[in-house]
Amino acid sequence: MMRFLPIALAAIIFTGLQIVIGAWVKRIRPPVVDERGEAENTPDAWLWIIATTLIFILLSMMMAEAWSRWV
Amino acid sequence: MNTVLSASEEIITARTAPGTTQVVTPVVMSVRAKINAYIELTKPRIALMIVLIAAAGFALGSNNGIDFSRLFHALFGIALLSGGIAALNQYLERERDCFMPRTASRPLPSNRLTPFAASMFGNSLTVLGIIYLAIFVNPLTALLGLATAIGYVLIYTPLKTRTSLSTVIGAFPGAVPPLIGWAAATGRVPLIAWALFAIQFLWQFPHFLAIAWMYQDEYEAAEIRMLPVVERRGVATAQQSIIYALLLIPVSLLPTLLGLTGMIYFYGALALGLFYLWASVRTGFDSSRARARKLLLASVIYLPLLFALMVFDTVR
Numbered sequence: 001m002m003r004f005l006p007i008a009l010a011a012i013i014f015t016g017l018q019i020v021i022g023a024w025v026k027r028i029r030p031p032v033v034d035e036r037g038e039a040e041n042t043p044d045a046w047l048w049i050i051a052t053t054l055i056f057i058l059l060s061m062m063m064a065e066a067w068s069r070w071v
Numbered sequence: 072m073n074t075v076l077s078a079s080e081e082i083i084t085a086r087t088a089p090g091t092t093q094v095v096t097p098v099v100m101s102v103r104a105k106i107n108a109y110i111e112l113t114k115p116r117i118a119l120m121i122v123l124i125a126a127a128g129f130a131l132g133s134n135n136g137i138d139f140s141r142l143f144h145a146l147f148g149i150a151l152l153s154g155g156i157a158a159l160n161q162y163l164e165r166e167r168d169c170f171m172p173r174t175a176s177r178p179l180p181s182n183r184l185t186p187f188a189a190s191m192f193g194n195s196l197t198v199l200g201i202i203y204l205a206i207f208v209n210p211l212t213a214l215l216g217l218a219t220a221i222g223y224v225l226i227y228t229p230l231k232t233r234t235s236l237s238t239v240i241g242a243f244p245g246a247v248p249p250l251i252g253w254a255a256a257t258g259r260v261p262l263i264a265w266a267l268f269a270i271q272f273l274w275q276f277p278h279f280l281a282i283a284w285m286y287q288d289e290y291e292a293a294e295i296r297m298l299p300v301v302e303r304r305g306v307a308t309a310q311q312s313i314i315y316a317l318l319l320i321p322v323s324l325l326p327t328l329l330g331l332t333g334m335i336y337f338y339g340a341l342a343l344g345l346f347y348l349w350a351s352v353r354t355g356f357d358s359s360r361a362r363a364r365k366l367l368l369a370s371v372i373y374l375p376l377l378f379a380l381m382v383f384d385t386v387r
Contacts, residue, residue, distance in 0.1 A: 025309040025355045051239050
């Protein structure tokens with residue numbers, strides 16, 4: 001349980017980081033106007049955030065192992 | 072000498088709606104032009120890049136000097152496999168390729184080869200490549216080759232019209248070249264080999280998202296669900312490009328942390344990573360195709376330089 005706590009915490013922070021970057025990009029990026037209007041927060045955008053977080057969890061395990069060998 | 076395609080080889084791709092077919096007039100071609108079409112079907116420039124990255128993986132995995140005979144066999148088998156996978160991919164996408172100016176001149180949509188011939192060619196090269204790797208290199212390399220072919224042709228390619236997450240799925244077979252090179256040299260895939268896999272895996276996201284942004288309208292016409300197609304404003308595209316470029320920085324430093332490379336590589340990788348991140352962040356600032364092209368350019372500079380630096384600064 002204690003082993004997975006830091007990973008879960010890191011995953012939550014990483015998901016938050018993605019949302020913050022998304023909000024920042026939305027602010028700085030000029031709007032694209034087309035006949036269909038804008039698709040805000042499409043399901044795909046959220047699926048990408050979930051998939052990227054899962055990838056981050058795998059990578060953080062690899063990073064942790066590499067770090068333990070380094071120190 | 073001219074070769075006329077037989078009636079049985081009539082090509083059934085045409086510019087109709089995706090998913091429908093229409094018989095069109097066969098193309099008359101010289102033998103030389105036909106050979107060129109088969110070469111084109113293997114996507115030789117991509118194959119060259121794959122072979123070079125695999126060669127870097129092989130060199131990095133070789134502890135006691137490079138076995139050049141084994142290297143030759145490995146690269147030949149990998150080239151066969153890469154060409155076969157590219158041909159099968161084009162066979163499966165022949166109808167959609169008609170709708171994109173970028174791909175409309177490929178051998179199948181331009182009617183220079185028949186789908187049957189392309190399918191036979193692609194299957195033959197793929198099977199030959201796997202068998203060649205199993206016999207002349209080692210079973211693990213052949214197994215990785217087989218997994219790559221299945222992942223790319225049977226999983227990633229059909230998913231392209233179903234979900235934008237196909238890019239994530241496709242990044243797995245796309246990251247195999249350094250891993251397969253390492254496996255060819257040693258018959259094993261230790262943690263450091265997976266670190267090389269992770270580097271190439273992460274690198275692909277800004278690279279392919281930039282391509283998808285540049286050809287957004289073409290992908291949409293071909294009904295390929297890339298992220299910029301399903302989210303037109305490009306917020307998620309920029310967000311994911313930035314996040315993957317950011318993740319790539321610490322992961323690209325792993326070769327030094329794991330004792331494969333020295334500090335020259337460490338600082339070089341850091342500088343290259345910051346350059347790639349900056350190019351990704353810049354795409355967040357505007358929606359232009361020109362900016363996406365700059366990110367694409369940054370990506371094709373980044374990867375060869377990083378691997379060259381890795382080979383140059385190997386310390387063990």
